[in-house]
Amino acid sequence: MDERALDDLTELLPPLLTALERLNLLARHFDPPRYAQLMEAIGEPDAAVRAQLPRLEAWPESLADIRQAVRTAADAVIAAFEGLRSAADAEDGLMAVFRALRHPPEALEALYPLAAMLPPVSQLFLEPDKRQDTDLLKRLADPAPDAEVGVFHVGNAPDERGGFSLYVPEDYRPDRAWPLVFALHGGSGHGRGFLWSWLRTARSHGAILVAPTAIGRTWALAGDDVDSPNLARMVEFVASRWNIDPDRRLFCGMSDGGTFAYVSGLETGSPFTHLAPTAAAFHPMLAQFAEPGRLAGLPIHIVHGARDWMFEVGMAREAARFLESTGANLTYVELDDLAHSYPGELNPRVLAWLKETPRN
Incomplete structure (x- = not known):
């Protein structure tokens, strides 16, 4: 230049x-x-x-x-x-x-390829407390030879449904198992855009990130569940190409995506080990249909805003009480200043919880 x-x-x-x-x-x-x-x-x-x-x-x-x-x-x-x-x-x-x-x-998608050559751009895609971490910056600047790292889109153009976007940290090495984060967009959203709500954390703290797109306009919250089998196929695809920790598979989402994390994640056959719904709707009937063996010890991390204008906070409090009573390993976080939006500043905390909380 x-x-x-x-x-x-x-x-x-x-x-x-x-x-x-x-x-x-x-x-x-x-x-x-x-x-x-x-x-x-x-x-x-x-x-x-x-x-x-x-x-x-x-x-x-x-x-x-x-x-x-x-x-x-x-x-x-x-x-x-x-x-x-x-x-x-x-x-x-x-x-x-x-x-x-x-x-x-x-804008973030356009800028991301410049992170490898421009330090200010690279820092944009890191958590604030990691922007001066010289060891991390060095690792990110030195990908392993032939490593498949960076951002990928699989059948997930802006006008496509049912595909997914994927981020593999530049410092990925296959000699250790990496946590997997599935982050689900809200109603009428798209995984290609929601990827960026988590990429900074995945890049800073080490996780492979998948942001799928619902097959329909939103997730299959009623009628035939066409999304759960599709997500399971994505898990299989990612695990076949990268070293994924089988005990650290997070299923999280915002709004409708969080609600679907309940609907699908409470199923016995779910491939996910931890659930983290944010600003989500919940009804006890969801858990009543789940097998007791699935709920017992299941790590669930709920985040909700006291000012949520779409799904009133009382619904989240009820979900926390009910799930805890079923034997789930529950963490509940309520933010006084949060309305119906995604609090990305909690992502590092949720990822640390994923790494530290075993599935009983």
């Missing part, structure tokens, strides 16, 4: 990465009654991104791939902020916010 392009990136990357972090902050704290206050708090970091974008036009054709990645990320960030600002006056304001928040994963 020539000196001028490096200078341009020095000016463009900081506002771009800052804008992405602000979008992440908004997604985490999104709560309809507080929307105007939250928008005021995150400000207009996209203005600095717009101001620096013209620098890319003078880059030589030899840097076209890098230019395109940065441009795609910047355009996605700008589109997200435009959508968020217009949502306040939209008839379908809530859905407009959700549509706008589909853009940040597009």
Whole structure:
């Protein structure tokens, strides 16, 4: 990369990465009654991104791939902020916010290939407490020869259903068994976007991550369960190519994805050893259909927000009491400031719980 392009990136990357972090902050704290206050708090970091974008036009054709990645990320960030600002006056304001928040994963997907060559981008895909970990940074920069690592999409283009996206850490080595995390998107979501809610943690703390996409518009919460067999096939595929710890297979999800973690994960034949539903709906009938042998000692980690406006927190408290009474090994976390959104800051804690909590 020539000196001028490096200078341009020095000016463009900081506002771009800052804008992405602000979008992440908004997604985490999104709560309809507080929307105007939250928008005021995150400000207009996209203005600095717009101001620096013209620098890319003078880059030589030899840097076209890098230019395109940065441009795609910047355009996605700008589109997200435009959508968020217009949502306040939209008839379908809530859905407009959700549509706008589909853009940040597009930016992350575009930037991820640059992590191998640009330290600031690499740090974006690490937990804050790992960004100065020189040993980890060295391992991530030195993949094993012929190792299949990085981000893959298997039948999971944005317009496809029933496939999955996969992340294998760059420091993967086949001489040890790795935890497996299956992260399920919410209703009308897509695994390709939800992958990024967990990638930072998987990369920082060592886990193989799978983000599947439901076959239908959402997970099979009623009628024929077409999703559970599909997920089982994914587990088999991943375990056939990478060294997966058979005792550390996490089944987690947000909203409908969390509810399906109950529906499917409580089945006797489930390939998962630990369940971690977030912001999910629950009814005791789900557990009443489960075999007692499945529930006894089953590690379940529930996360719910006290301000959840879709699935009231009382439902999660009832789930915790009931599951504990059945003999499940229960952990319950309730966040006072969480509405109906995904608290990614808890991912390291959930992954540590997966590693430390045995299946009885």
